Amino acid sequence: MPKQRLSKSIVDQLEALDTETVYWDAALPGFGVRIKPSGSKSYVVQYRVRSSGRSRRKTIGQHGPLMSFAQARSIATGLLSDVVRGGDPVAEARAIRVAPTVQDLCNQYLEAHAIPKKRPKSVANDRSMIDRLILPEMAAHKVSEVGHKDIQSFHNSLKATPYQANRALSLLSKMFELAIKWGMRSDNPAKGIGKFQEEKRHRWLSQDELNRLGQALDRHPNQTAANAIRLQLLTGARIGEVLTAKWSDFDLDRGVWIKPSHHTKQKRTEHLPLSSAAVTLLSGVMSNRAGSDFVFPGRSGDKPMIDLKKFWRSVLSVAEISDYRIHDNRHTYASQLVSNGASLAIVGRLLGHTNPMTTQRYAHIADDPLRAATEVMVGKMKLTVSVNKGT
Template sequence: MSKIKLTKNSIDTLTADLAEKLFWDDALPGFGVRVKPSGVKSYVVQYRNRQTGRSRRKTLGKHGPHMSLHQARELANGYLSDVVRGGDPVAEAKAVRSSPTVHELAEQYLELHAIPKKRPKSVANDKTMLSRFILPTLGTHKVFEIEHRDIQALHNSVKSTPYQANRVLSLLSKMFELSIKWNWRRDNPVKGVEKFHEEKRYRWLSDNELKKLTTALDSHPNQISANAIRLQLLTGSRIGEVLTAKWTDFDLERCVWVKPSHHTKQKRTEHLPLSGAATELLVAHRDTIGSQSDFLFPGKHPQKPIVDLKRFWRSVLSSAGIEDYRIHDNRHTHASQLVSSGMSLAIVGRLLGHTNPMTTQRYAHLADDPLREAAEIMAKKMS
């Protein structure tokens, strides 16, 4: 290896015939120029890792209009100063290049957390949010590069649907929380991003609308799906619990539905008493479909349940003339009927599987109706 005084003029005259040559600066140890037979000249820095003793070499850039000798020397001096302080620029650059991207974080999130621990429907929702919102914007970025403003910008881009935007934010928060545990970064960039205000839905059917719905169900040609909706209305259950229910979950003699923990939102086994009407519905339904399937509501394949009722539900609502009403709102209709008939919020909450009493509180004003009727009794006596 040659050691010379590197100047612009001396570098311009350097050549290499058969193989590349290295020329080291006599003023700054570890800084030099690599010359290839093609005539290409590049600035390099070489040092030894202070912890491992391993020799490292890093190319700084090509000699030419984009990098002068002065710029290269300043850059080399900075790298060598880092080495003195215990750093390893080559290893650090390699770590940056090989560090995981948000796309890789998403894959690990699904494989190690979502799929083993969440319900299939929740996993499907996560995949949709990843493919629609998160990965197109952040997927190629390194996990350690993501900043608070990146998350804020993504959240703001979905502001037209506040509920969706907040679910995306929650998913990102969980992903970056896991990235901290996996030592991929030290902080959670989602922290401090405020959620959008969400208008809670409190839609349920009036007595007249409920009559229209039951009439539409009675006249629909698909009575298997109609029975699924009837069972949901009679029990206040989530439609996912209804569609995935198996005959082994029911004791029709004792009139009890035992919901397995892996089917309930709260991940706990629930024992739901069945009304006489619900029991009669199930008995008649079993007689209709026979014993060809383990599921109450089998799909096209006997050993798989109906996946969803979207098309059926649109048809029923159109026939009934009901607007702005989701299948999930049947739970609200069930609860509203119980509360307005005098049932306590605590009992209704238990029937619906609510773990937080505040969730049932949305129906509190309906509890005034039976009380007001009772109060009117005395008023009528006095009048």
């Protein structure tokens, strides 16, 4: 192919031939300009990979307003210098082009980790956060190019919803930890980002509210859903555990609920003692059993009830109770036990807490029976306490 000392003026003067032609620069070996029969001119570099001896050609850009001769020659100099140091610009560009994106990482996380290893509800929560929060912000970002600053900005953008922001940050951190194991990058950009302060809910029902809730449950036409709530209040179980419970999970003779590991948050089998009231409730439900394996079946019978939101709103409206979630029934259960003398350790066991600190939110309630006990001696001695105001 033609070789001559190239310059801007020479490139401008070069004319197209009947076939594609490359004019190589005599001053910078490996740098040239390619001219197609259409007249289009593009700058290229050609080199031989030192490790394999293979010849490579890379297009730098098209000659014109956006790519001058001087710019192209400067880029070519840098690329050819990389080759001398053992680099392969074509392979590196291809690697960047096909490198996995955050979209790819999310897909692999769901398919290879979440779906086979997490509970269906947890998978649904992860998928929701991915679709609503993560992908709209960084779907097309290359996994290897996401930086600490990108994750920090994303987390800060969710400041108005701190709980959601922290859950999304934890999910991203887990995905990037897996990205390291999967060879997508060498570090975790989500590591070291401080979470927002979360206000823990301390909402449970007073005795009066609990009475009103019971009356509202008694009057509701959907007694299947009402019984599910009653069982939750009698056991402190998560509503998901209640709704997915099967008759095979219960030994009513011994009064035990054997929660399968795939239904519990901690992914371990739990043996929960049942109160006599819970056994009576379940025995009554069983007597009206319609052949389903589920204690609280949905309409089809082959699947459990799924959504109690509409039911729960109507019950709370009748009971005149506000700012109270179904999950708060666990707090009501725990508060009743603690206020009647049950230790925090026992309550934690019944609730399935693996971390004792989780049960500490009820610690101040435990003071009530202790305070009542201190009054016993006062009554026995019939002491009259007076204040000495001095002379």
